[in-house]
Amino acid sequence: MLKAYYHLLLRDLRLALRNRHELANPLIFFVLVVTLFPLAVTPTPDVLQAMAPGVIWVSALLAVLLSLDRLFKQDYDDGSLDQLMLSPNPLMILVLAKVSAHWLLTGLPLVIIAPLLGLFMSLPTEAVSALIYSLLLGTPVLSLVGAIGVSLTVAVNRGGVLLSLIILPLYIPILIFGANAVDVASDGLPVTGQLLFLGAVLALALSLAPLATAVALRITASR
């Protein structure tokens, strides 16, 4: 079982690394969207700092949302998803492997580039570490919950807008606590509570979301 997890994870990572230009797209999108806000609102550092947590978190949300497509789309189109479902390994574990690969390829790069964006938005240093921690705990949940949505919509023609329609409401708690952690940290207050909540949601999503995704994939495949 662990072996299946490991091999599927490596396969997905290898496939993605062969396609390097696609790998950077969500990351560029993330930076680009954040850049739009100073241009659209105002470059004043005070204002930027006030809206930085929300702007960065919303952009991260959208970047993950746009990248969710590649979680199952390609495998669905070329039939390897059906092969995965036929394998004797529990589908939950395979889903978990695919989601882990997705997070390593999109969530983790977002976390790594986030300090730069904090700099763009003139966030104080304490807030930058809160930003990193909250993204570190929050982005895996975005991938896990997103996987449910993709597996329901992967067979739908032009399912992109539909995907955001059904997934964004489910992202709201993460957005609230992630952005709030950064906001509170920039006022110099402790953020343990927010981070603990994000951790709890991550534990819940880690245990339930692969199950729901597996059921959803079977529904999609039965069509």
Added chain:
Amino acid sequence: MWNWIQRFSSPKHFYSMSAPLINVFAISALLIGIYGLYLGLFVAPTDYQQGESYRIIFIHVPAAWMSLFIYMVMAISSGIGIIWQIRLADMVAAASAPIGASFAFLALVTGALWGKPMWGAYWVWDARLTSELILLFLYLGYMALQSAIDDQRSADKASGLLAIVGVVNIPIIHYSVEWWNTLHQGATVAKFDKPSMHIDMLIPLMLMALAFKLFYGALVLVRTRNEALYRDRNRRWVRELIEKL
């Protein structure tokens, strides 16, 4: 037992059994609703703080309750449909979604009308308003997914799974929004001790809640019957019905 459930839940059986029930639900909803509205609008005392405008709660609060209740109905019947493959349960879920969305919308609109004189603004980003809005989005997502998938059975299963995921999320969304920002008055009815509301206001409120439930019962029966006719349009029992006309 199992055979009995199977037979009882067949769309054909449901169609013939449900016809008289609609009238029972609709007429009792109308009578109780009129009496409840009369008590609420004319008999109940004026609120010492909010004056007459509080009377919108007799519509607003039952609508908000219904919007949550119907989501639960949707999720539970979707679960029944997915686990036991009972088609009628899927039909009930699909038929309930637009009704629930309408109630959520009604709760938002009446809340906005009440908010203007009370809070001085039609819309504030208060916790309960926000979670009601999110609930409306959940309904809309369900309906969008339901209509995007052509194959009826997988549309039911997929949107049903979404409803169940939504139910797991509703408490999380509710509490995260609650901690995020709250301005709304606290709960006045569902406290474990005595409700902090005058009995003359509580009775019409409960009557209105009952009337709304019955109204939903009548509506969901009508819509489920339509759904049954539409989905079974190529089956014999529907053909026979048409021939009789």
